[in-house]
Amino acid sequence: EADIYQTPRYLVIGTGKKITLECSQTMGHDKMYWYQQDPGMELHLIHYSYGVNSTEKGDLSSESTVSRIRTEHFPLTLESARPSHTSQYLCASSRDRANYEQYFGPGTRLTVT
Amino acid sequence: ILNVEQSPQSLHVQEGDSTNFTCSFPSSNFYALHWYRWETAKSPEALFVMTLNGDEKKKGRISATLNTKEGYSYLYIKGSQPEDSATYLCALNYNQGGKLIFGQGTELSVKP
Numbered sequence: 001e002a003d004i005y006q007t008p009r010y011l012v013i014g015t016g017k018k019i020t021l022e023c024s025q026t027m028g029h030d031k032m033y034w035y036q037q038d039p040g041m042e043l044h045l046i047h048y049s050y051g052v053n054s055t056e057k058g059d060l061s062s063e064s065t066v067s068r069i070r071t072e073h074f075p076l077t078l079e080s081a082r083p084s085h086t087s088q089y090l091c092a093s094s095r096d097r098a099n100y101e102q103y104f105g106p107g108t109r110l111t112v113t
Numbered sequence: 114i115l116n117v118e119q120s121p122q123s124l125h126v127q128e129g130d131s132t133n134f135t136c137s138f139p140s141s142n143f144y145a146l147h148w149y150r151w152e153t154a155k156s157p158e159a160l161f162v163m164t165l166n167g168d169e170k171k172k173g174r175i176s177a178t179l180n181t182k183e184g185y186s187y188l189y190i191k192g193s194q195p196e197d198s199a200t201y202l203c204a205l206n207y208n209q210g211g212k213l214i215f216g217q218g219t220e221l222s223v224k225p
Contacts (some may be wrong), residue, residue, distance in 0.1 A: 004156075031211050042117075043202070043215040058212065070139070090157070093213055099145040101159035102213065
């Protein structure tokens, strides 16, 4: 069983609030990822990190930001939530090769009212 | 943006039926094709990672094949069981970095 955790699992919050979605893994993986899935759509990569102090934007543009100060921790922040941010956010990690599987967290379902 | 197509979008079968899904992708250089199973309220779980043309992998009643020259992969489930009900995702690595491009998934429902 994968050791990757996300909190909260569900979040309903008002417009304009600042939110941070937490993601932690205990497998010592260097690579970590954030994916976003809108209802009925594919998972899209929004951020990734190849190690501490390394972050890059993914294929789908996102107003969120991420940080990677510790190997095990990869939080995602929205400075001012909007209804358009309503979505499911999944965090994943992997070992350092393209042909290694990614381990996913259970996701955070965010609703911005 | 590269496109990964999965078909069918959804599938309803009876317990004991065998079934298969397709993942299609541009036939070009890539590093790996991944299959994941995603059950409701759980995390996506890796089934297979395939890299070579002609690759065939098997895990219990589930198997997959890869044809990189024509740009498709098949996932087979033999004798479907209700616990196989899930969304099956296909994803591709097009670079060494590990970034995945996902298809929309095939939603499988197996009725007892």
